[in-house]
Amino acid sequence: HRVLVEQLDGPGTVPLAEDESHHLQVRRAAAGEAVEVLDGLGGGGQGILEPRGREWVVAVATVRRTSPPPPLELLVGAGDRDRFGWLVEKAVELGVTAVIPVETERSNAVATRIKASHRAKLVRRAEEALKQCGGRWLPDLPEPMPLARALASVTAECRWVAEATGGLPSGVGNRAGVAIVVGPEGGLTEGERAAVLAAGFFPVRLGPRILRFETAALAAAAMAAHHREERDD
Numbered sequence: 550h551r552v553l554v555e556q557l558d559g560p561g562t563v564p565l566a567e568d569e570s571h572h573l574q575v576r577r578a579a580a581g582e583a584v585e586v587l588d589g590l591g592g593g594g595q596g597i598l599e600p601r602g603r604e605w606v607v608a609v610a611t612v613r614r615t616s617p618p619p620p621l622e623l624l625v626g627a628g629d630r631d632r633f634g635w636l637v638e639k640a641v642e643l644g645v646t647a648v649i650p651v652e653t654e655r656s657n658a659v660a661t662r663i664k665a666s667h668r669a670k671l672v673r674r675a676e677e678a679l680k681q682c683g684g685r686w687l688p689d690l691p692e693p694m695p696l697a698r699a700l701a702s703v704t705a706e707c708r709w710v711a712e713a714t715g716g717l718p719s720g721v722g723n724r725a726g727v728a729i730v731v732g733p734e735g736g737l738t739e740g741e742r743a744a745v746l747a748a749g750f751f752p753v754r755l756g757p758r759i760l761r762f763e764t765a766a767l768a769a770a771a772m773a774a775h776h777r778e779e780r781d782d
Contacts, residue, residue, distance in 0.1 A: 550578055550598075551585045551680040552607060557592035562599075563607045570605045573598070578605070589679055589687035591615045615685040620705040620726035621773060622647040625766045626656040626733025627693040633663045636763040637671050640688060641678035643770045649702065650693040653741055656733035665692040696741055700748040703728040708750040709773070710742075711765050715752030718772055727773040729753075731766045 550573065554563045563586065565573070578584075578598055586594045586607055591614050596607040623640060627633070627650035640648050648671075650663045663671075671690050679687055694702075705726030709718065730737075730745050737745065746752075755768045 550576065550582065551587060551683065553587050553589060553676050553680055554607070555588065556590060557586060557588045557594055557609065557612050559612050560594075560609050563596070563609050564601075565605045565607065567604070570603070573605055585683070586612075587679060587683075587685065589676065589685075591617060591685050593685055618644055618646060618686060620647070620728065621645045621770060622649065622703060622705055622726070622728040623766050623770060624649045624651050624699045624703070624728065624730045626651055626653050626731065626737075626762050627663045628656055628659055628733050628762050629661045630663045630667050631661070632761070632763045634667075634671060634674050636766055637675050637688075637690065638678040639763075639767050640770060641675050641684060642682045643767065643774055644684065644686075645688050645770050646686065647689040647691075649689075649691055649699050651699045651730075652693050652695050653733050654738050655735040659733070663693055668692050696744060700730075700744065703748070707773075708748070709753040709769060710737075710745050710750040711755055711760075711769055712752040713754060713759065715754040718753050718776060719751070729766070729769045729773065731762055731769065733762055 552565055552569050580600050582598045584596055584598055586596050586609055592612055594609045594612040596609040599606050599608055623645055637648055656662055675687055705728040707725050707727045710730040730750055755765055
């Protein structure tokens with residue numbers, strides 16, 4: 550089993566949240582069973598399950614901290630909430646450090662678009678994905694925000710915007726941060742595209758076909774991760 554806790558400061562007894570305890574009961578976990586403990590903040594450790602009434606705690610024996618990875622930021626048109634949730638799960642598996650839902654002219658016209666009220670569910674899906682893949686860092690998952698604010702939040706120097714007529718990916722050096730803009734269904738408007746280019750984003754082609762926003766975002770993230778690994782020492 551893998552369990553998620555609020556923060557791992559070191560060896561000791563760590564309580565589990567109600568949903569984590571319920572998950573262990575469903576999985577028929579047993580007292581004395583070994584578990585891997587994650588906090589989503591770079592901490593990972595090994596421990597033993599101990600029952601406390603109807604709840605569980607973990608006696609953590611060892612803790613190892615992992616340094617934050619370089620930024621891999623996805624700025625994605627805030628489209629359909631179900632497809633956006635799927636995107637978040639897969640982004641966690643790929644090591645994405647931020648998934649920012651961007652309010653654009655065309656995404657605002659989508660009736661089922663992701664909204665601020667959906668953030669808690671996105672975070673839960675990200676947590677489950679982290680436990681499944683054994684990652685160490687949960688991505689930043691802010692509420693949907695206007696394009697201008699999303700662009701201002703970018704920290705990575707290498708910047709791509711997904712476009713069918715773009716060039717080949719470039720600029721990803723060893724341990725370099727990457728930010729990627731992916732428009733909604735129908736793409737960015739001319740004004741939005743101009744703002745993205747003015748913020749230093751380079752048009753990048755992801756392939757010969759037109760991709761849905763969640764597919765495009767993951768394809769770009771995988772491409773960036775591959776280029777970065779290729780250049781690691």
